[in-house]
Amino acid sequence: MLYDALNLYGDGVTIPWTPLPYRDGGTTPLREDVPAALETPLREWLHDAVLRHGGDVWQRVAIRCDLALNTEDDSDYSDVDYPERLAYWTPVERLLEAIDALLDLLPVPASTVIPARLAPPAADVPRAGALLTMAAGMSAVLAQQNTVSRKPLQRLLDDARSRYTVRPDGGALVARVDPAIARTLQTAAESADQPERGSASEHLREAITQAYALTPDPVKAYSEAIKAVESAAHATVQPNHGRATLGTMLGEMPKIAPKLVFEIEGSDPQDGIEMVRRMMLQLWDGQTSRHGKQRPTRKETPAEAKAAVHLAAVLVQYFSSGAIRRA
Known part of the structure; x- marks a missing residue:
């Protein structure tokens, strides 16, 4: 998260x-x-x-x-x-x-030092229940003092x-992010918070967390970035493929390209679709730790992970906002 x-x-x-x-x-x-x-x-x-x-x-x-x-x-x-x-x-x-x-x-x-439950109990509350409620409230106050x-x-x-x-929730240290960049990432995460985009928002948030942690996990960050794009693009590219991945979507996009539109047409309506496909391909091919092979598997670097997160954020925003969609 x-x-x-x-x-x-x-x-x-x-x-x-x-x-x-x-x-x-x-x-x-x-x-x-x-x-x-x-x-x-x-x-x-x-x-x-x-x-x-x-x-x-x-x-x-x-x-x-x-x-x-x-x-x-x-x-x-x-x-x-x-x-x-x-x-x-x-x-x-x-x-x-x-x-x-x-x-x-x-x-x-806690956001409030004195919990509301310390208020005098209503007349219809049994005395034993009122005492238990007040005791619980006092415990909360004592815990808050520590x-x-x-x-x-x-x-x-x-x-x-x-x-x-x-970190805003107080549970860790994180690297500072430029406010302008942060707003872009936030907008992408919020735009994906809709049922048809599955868990894209959760994956993107986790990718950001892992990329900007005090001790970053670039492999996890890159993996979550890909999952975010897969979730965001699924309903648009391969809605009837229950096991779709970014790889299968890349194979599908040239076939359905005439059925897709991108918000900015350019000189050729297909230019925007191809640009999105190339971005997805760059993200997919750039993951070095996805599979094992005869040669040692190379893990993604922190810099690669951050680049992947920002690339994924743009793609998530495109699909979630309808910038790329079915005609």
């Missing part, structure tokens, strides 16, 4: 504060690493978040990230608890990775001009 990883209009796509030297134009750099000025505040946020959550969350983060929090003579550090070790012993180059793992384990903040706010973390990342930002 995208989890609205781009939101796509929320904090996940915002470009942070611009330093004065770059306000008159030019490329404003984003930081891939953790700069010296950001390191200590990040460690402090991590330490506070682990303590606030409590339990063995520090251990789960350490295991997920394969972080050793013991030394050969641990007795020398008996006064250093494990949350502090996680926060201050994690190598700086892996600090964002640890924070990303922690975000996935932390509960999502909820870790992501806002301070977001401010730190923004002020440091980090390439990474908190």
Whole structure:
């Protein structure tokens, strides 16, 4: 799922504060690493978040990230608890990775601190039921008090001009996306959210998530991009083929080309149809990890995956909006 990883209009796509030297134009750099000025505040946020959550969350983060929090003579550090070790012993180059793992384990903040169920019960509600309702409400309040706010973390990342930002649902770090690009991807995902386009929207959102994650999965992203196009194009190209794939659709399109129209005709009405077919072919042929063979299978690179996601978004938009359709 995208989890609205781009939101796509929320904090996940915002470009942070611009330093004065770059306000008159030019490329404003984003930081891939953790700069010296950001390191200590990040460690402090991590330490506070682990303590606030409590339990063995520090251990789960350490295991997920394969972080050793013991030394050969641990007795020398008996006064250093494990949350502090996680926060201050994690190598700086892996600090964002640890924070990303922690975000996935932390509960999502509730939108309302005091739940409505704490209101006085109606007169016709049995006393026992009212007490149970109020007890449940108090538990929710106590749980909310221990909820870790992501806002301070977001401010730190923004002020440091980090390439990474908190995903809008608070469950991970994701790479920032230019707002204009994000809106294009969002529009494509929303246009596919219709029954005749199957799960195209879900596949496209998952492709974006995997392509722009802190630790991207380019193979998954590319695969989901293809699935998004297959879902979006199915009703238009091969509606009666229950097992249609992008490959079978590519074989079908030359046969049904006279029955298809593209919104922009050009000098030849078939030019637009051929352009769409070539885009689909580029996406299909570009997937290097689809099948095994005698030679080692090459996995898609992060750059290839992002290109595939953006190509898929255009195709999904074409089919879902009716820009290409049956005559």
